[in-house]
Amino acid sequence: MMRIIMLALTNFAVMAVLFISMTIIGKLFGINMSAGSMGGILTMAVVFGFGGAFISLLMSKWMAKRSMGVQIIETPQTAQERWLVETVRKQAEKSGIGMPEVGIFYSPDPNAFATGANRNNALVAVSQGLLDHMSADEVEAVLGHEIGHVANGDMVTQTLLQGVLNTFVIIFARLIGMAVDNFFRSSDEESSGPGWGYFIGSIVAEIFLGFVATAIVMWFSRYREFKADIAGADLAGRHKMINALKRLQQAHAVHDLPGEMAAFGIAGGLGTGLRKIFMTHPPLEERIAALENMR
Structure with missing residues (x-):
């Protein structure tokens, strides 16, 4: 149970890092990372989905030596x-x-x-x-x-699988967040960026989908x-x-x-x-x- 709790907390931390990183990447490279930009979502999903997995793989020997002595x-x-x-x-x-x-x-x-x-x-x-x-x-x-x-x-195989699953988790979590935001947004309300429904929906969806992705990786x-x-x-x-x-x-x-x-x-x-x-x-x-x- 502690492992599951730690996974949930990790997802919250990942969400915070992603939101901060989205803003920085958007400013530096002129990429639209807003909730309504599908291109921005896909770019972020690929970068963070595969980036984290491959960085972990490249550092695996060093981390093993340090953590296990x-x-x-x-x-x-x-x-x-x-x-x-x-x-x-x-x-x-x-x-x-x-x-x-x-x-x-x-x-x-x-x-x-x-x-x-x-x-x-x-x-x-x-x-x-x-x-x-x-x-x-x-x-x-x-x-x-x-x-x-x-x-x-x-x-390498597990890294590729983890990267693919991470990418899908990020994409579908944000699509669900957009759907939730649109559902709670009134029809006459002017769109001024993502609302609270997007952020809460994305966080909850990412946690749930993260559990599903982890279960698939553990099965493999x-x-x-x-x-x-x-x-x-x-x-x-x-x-x-x-x-x-x-x-x-x-x-x-x-x-x-x-x-x-x-x-x-x-x-x-x-x-x-x-x-x-x-x-x-x-x-x-x-x-x-x-x-x-x-x-």
Whole structure:
């Protein structure tokens, strides 16, 4: 529930930034960003819809390193670090992608994630808890899962999907705001720009449509996890991948990673009811069953 509340607050903040930015862009470039200008609305929707998503993608590695405290293994110092780097190297070569950066972040919970702007400039990081509580075979499978995310281009695909959905949210929220404003505006009232109906209608519509867009992105994220599991099974072996997921299931301590990293981790938290719609990962039992039934 807290995640949903934070999403609503974020949408209010985005609206405030958009209104301020609309005015600045309009003044600087002479673009009519008024409520009645369809060209202005479309321009704003594309700029902010895709702009925010791609800026987030380009900054993803830097943000991951900062927020998670990832220590990049530049020169392996221990046998474990050497094995980790060499395993990622072999899997990357087999998948036909560039060698990702490899790192470790401190967390007692077993988890891992991959991020980066493209297939040849990615980051794969594992938690210390994962290294401490999983066997080498299981860690190999987890690394294969993350390499699968990179090889499948999941980071770019999700960014494109998020950008398209953001654009539609912005456009339809403003169209709804215009419709609400026209409905409450009296027929003899002179038009002097958008009224209170436009602003309130746009804000409410953007929050509602934002929830719908997030649900679609989270559905796609859950779908991607099955594909990454298959990649992990191909790279490390099906039984290793199944055993790794079972180990995560036994841990009873799988938590969502923060922010952008959540969608590309090996596992997410548990959810029921409405919360399940906004989960980045499908239940572990479903993923295990899918691998066990795979031909």
